[in-house]
Amino acid sequence: MIRFLLNDQDVNEENCAPDTTVLEYLRTKVEQRGTKEGCASGDCGACTVVLAEATNGQLRYQTVNSCITLLGSLHGKQLLTVEHLKEQGALHPVQQAMVDLHGSQCGFCTPGFIMSLFALYKNCDQPTRADVENALAGNLCRCTGYRPIIDAALSLAGKGASDIFTKSEASTYLRLTGILKQHPSGFIEHGARRFLIPTNGDELLAQLQRFPDAKLVAGSTDLSLSITQQLQQPETLIYSGRVQELMQIEESASTLKIGAAVTYSAMQSSLHKYFISFADMLERLGSLQVRNQGTLGGNVANASPIGDTPPVLLALDATIHVRSPNGRETFPINTFFTGYRQTKLPASGFIESIEIPLQPECQLYVYKISKRLDDDISAVCAAFSIALKDGKVNDVRLGFGGMAATPARALNAEQALIGQSFTEQGILAAQKALAEDFSPIDDVRASGAYRLKVAQNLLLRAVLEQDNPTQEALEVVQYA
Ligand SMILES: Cc1cc2nc3c(=O)[nH]c(=O)nc-3n(C[C@H](O)[C@H](O)[C@H](O)COP(=O)(O)OP(=O)(O)OC[C@H]3O[C@@H](n4cnc5c(N)ncnc54)[C@H](O)[C@@H]3O)c2cc1C
Ligand code: FES
Ligand code: FES
Secondary structure, three states, X not given: OEEEEEOOEEEEEOEOXXXXXXXXXXXXXXXXXXXXXXXXXXXXXXXXXXXXXEEOOEEEEEEEEHHHOEHHHHOOOEEEOHHHOOEOOEXXXXXXXXXXXXXXXXXXXXXXXXXXXXXXXHHOOXXXXXXXHHHHOOOOOOOOOHHHHHXXXXXXXXOOOOXXXXXXXXXXXXXXXXXXXXXXXXXXXXXXXXXXXXXXXXXXXXXXXXXXOOEEEOOOOOHHHHHHOOOOOOOEEEEOXXXXXXXXXXXOOOEEEEEOOOEHHHHHHHHHHHOHHHHHHHOOOOOHHHHHHOXXXXXXXXXXXXXXXXXXXXHOOXXXXXXXXXXXEEEEHHHHEEEOOEEOOOOOOEEXXXXXXXXXXXXXXXXXXXXXXXXXXXXXXXXXXXXXXXXXXXEEEEEEEOOXXXXXXXXXXXXXXXXXXXXXXXXXXXXXXXXXXXXXXXXXXXXXXXXXXXXXXXXXXXXXXXXXXXXXHHOOOOOO
């Protein structure tokens, strides 16, 4: 059985298919149809709902796309939808602002916008325009009417985040922690199909061994697409989002270790401390809804050639910690990806954590090149870690995505950089060597020739940026 709160109502569910999405549950089982389906693939935000979770003594409100969120992952959380915001018939301040400033146009995307603005209202008392844009980047308005929506969001600045949920926050917190105390783990099942929620690594390993065909699911931002787009019906799903060991972030003097089930949003502040350019790039990975759900372990396990974190982890020389029936193993990340979407992960194994060495002598440059600034997949992602000694390149790792069948290092270009000055002249041989490292393909995102040119130019960009850390002169601030 799983238990969660649907607004203030206690819900127990047991007999449900493991691949039921929250959107499907809302619209068909409980018949609350305010939440809309646009794309069913996490792209448009029409289905945005808010999940409240009891964390560190308070409730944390986060948006997710309900079309790619699996019902089982709600265990121990509060699910809030657009139906729940009114108080005694009066609109929530966020809804009222949208009415007053004419933010609701087509009406279909509006519930999603409202829920994104509601989460912003709960999390940020004085949102800037950048905060608003960040909160709304995953909500598509096809009639391009963003201005009144942004105006509505900005009109709420400083109005105080007090609402019906504030009044019940303490009791909601106790109810959620009570659920997890009573039922730390959970499951749903339907016939011979099941969704399991282990709470520690031993349980997870035992379940993966018991169900060898099971799919491990973390944020489900990728796996759900096989359900909603390819109509696959997995028999067993095992959820990593409650496995304590996989949820930790450990900072030591020499490394930063991030649990595989830590979400992008949850690791942002640690990354910001040690690797600002990585943290900055992450703000362009998917949308806020995707970052609130998607995990580092999922991104690495996916082994997508266009995933955004593997190139950075390659440049940072990360280590992948894996647990399987063989025991615990570690893999340097440059040996982990073995082919298109293939890794060295053993059968019935899982990634426990990703460990990044802290190397203060290295400068990290991270670039994501995509057609749109927000919520878009990379054509090329590049990350360079470079240490200079006496003005010459002494240590270098160049990680790339979008250039080959796997995320990969540019070993020839690295070799060509060693001992050179990190200048326009000094990188010429390395730029040339990139053509030996990679023969990128043409696809919908970019041509192979474009990818190679961009990769070469990004090296130059790093050279130009080394004395211009604010990057202002190089930032694209206006689009035609
Ligand atoms: C709208 C949208 C935009 C996106 N934009 C981007 C983007 O800009 N850049 C980008 O890189 N990605 C993007 N993605 C892809 C996706 O968000 C990432 O790949 C994400 O990191 C996957 O993590 P997850 O936790 O959601 O994984 P899941 O979907 O839960 O799982 C993905 C795969 O990883 C496996 N897995 C998960 N955890 C583990 C583990 N601990 N051990 C072993 N295997 C594991 C699962 O079995 C599954 O095969 C986007 C997705 C969507 C829907
Ligand atoms: S329906 Fe488009 S993001 Fe969910
Ligand atoms: S207001 Fe809905 S698409 Fe623009």
